[in-house]
Amino acid sequence: MSGLISLTPQQFTLFQKFIYRQTGIWTQDGKIALLSNRIRRRLRERNLESFDDYYGLLTRGSIPGELEAFIDAITTNETHFFRMAAHFDWFAGPFLDESIARASAGNRERTLRVWSAACSTGEEPYTLAICLAEQASRLGDWKLELVGTDICESALATARTATYRPRSLENVSADRLSKYFVAAPGGDTWTVRPTVTRLCQFHRHNLLEPMPGRKFDCIFIRNVLIYFDSGSKAIALGHLVDALQPGGYLVVGTTDGAHDHLEGVERCSTFLYKKP
Numbered sequence: 304m305s306g307l308i309s310l311t312p313q314q315f316t317l318f319q320k321f322i323y324r325q326t327g328i329w330t331q332d333g334k335i336a337l338l339s340n341r342i343r344r345r346l347r348e349r350n351l352e353s354f355d356d357y358y359g360l361l362t363r364g365s366i367p368g369e370l371e372a373f374i375d376a377i378t379t380n381e382t383h384f385f386r387m388a389a390h391f392d393w394f395a396g397p398f399l400d401e402s403i404a405r406a407s408a409g410n411r412e413r414t415l416r417v418w419s420a421a422c423s424t425g426e427e428p429y430t431l432a433i434c435l436a437e438q439a440s441r442l443g444d445w446k447l448e449l450v451g452t453d454i455c456e457s458a459l460a461t462a463r464t465a466t467y468r469p470r471s472l473e474n475v476s477a478d479r480l481s482k483y484f485v486a487a488p489g490g491d492t493w494t495v496r497p498t499v500t501r502l503c504q505f506h507r508h509n510l511l512e513p514m515p516g517r518k519f520d521c522i523f524i525r526n527v528l529i530y531f532d533s534g535s536k537a538i539a540l541g542h543l544v545d546a547l548q549p550g551g552y553l554v555v556g557t558t559d560g561a562h563d564h565l566e567g568v569e570r571c572s573t574f575l576y577k578k579p
């Protein structure tokens with residue numbers, strides 16, 4: 304098959320709707336070349352000649368793992384450590400100060416549950432875990448739990464290896480690098496140390512579905528809703544607010560356009576919301 308074949312407008316619409324139903328991601332009409340490139344990889348993998356054949360195979364669900372592989376191919380997993388430092392300054396500062404003060408006053412338990420939703424390859428939850436490790440002297444007897452979730456299995460596999468290339472680490476200071484990472488021989492990758500990784504667990508989760516289990520004190524949801532439309536944003540944000548404890552905080556990406564779709568939380572700043 305020629306590497307230059309693109310989706311026709313009709314094929315594009317079929318895939319656009321399928322992706323939206325599965326993930327909430329709305330692929331803009333101008334992205335036909337990008338989507339063609341991404342799906343072509345799956346055609347090559349499956350030795351198929353046409354997008355129509357692939358669409359049939361994908362939607363019949365006859366090949367185990369193909370839907371997951373397709374989602375891996377079409378998602379954008381760009382992320383890095385300490386992305387938007389101000390969000391982590393708030394987490395390590397005012398948020399922990401308030402949590403510790405409330406626990407000292409007997410108004411909450413000494414447990415902290417934090418969810419990095421759509422965490423991609425894990426840099427966001429590990430950054431949060433580094434913030435907690437740096438406050439270890441204040442959190443000695445606390446039970447700390449960081450949950451990272453994503454819809455993309457290959458991103459989660461990378462998160463579980465906790466091994467990163469220098470590009471992901473550009474915002475990590477030399478001091479943090481030596482304290483919380485180990486360099487591979489040759490220095491082309493760095494692995495997060497167990498003092499940090501032991502705080503984090505990773506699961507597959509689709510933002511279009513409710514999050515089961517105990518509620519969270521803080522949820523980070525950044526740089527993913529930008530790919531959603533207003534309908535899927537409202538569904539995802541509804542589930543996220545449901546997953547928060549009363550008094551819990553939601554941290555959103557400043558370009559994600561979450562504000563108009565948020566109900567049941569109070570706005571604290573451009574990136575921060577609190578559940579009363």
Ligand SMILES: C[S@@+](CC[C@H](N)C(=O)[O-])C[C@H]1O[C@@H](n2cnc3c(N)ncnc32)[C@H](O)[C@@H]1O
Binds near residue numbers: 325326379381452455
């Ligand atoms: C650009 S990354 C953002 C990573 C990180 N939150 C950050 O801000 O750096 C977007 C992630 O959202 C994930 N994603 C897209 N749709 C999703 C859905 N419906 N449920 C869960 N994750 C989703 C993608 O797989 C991708 O890893």
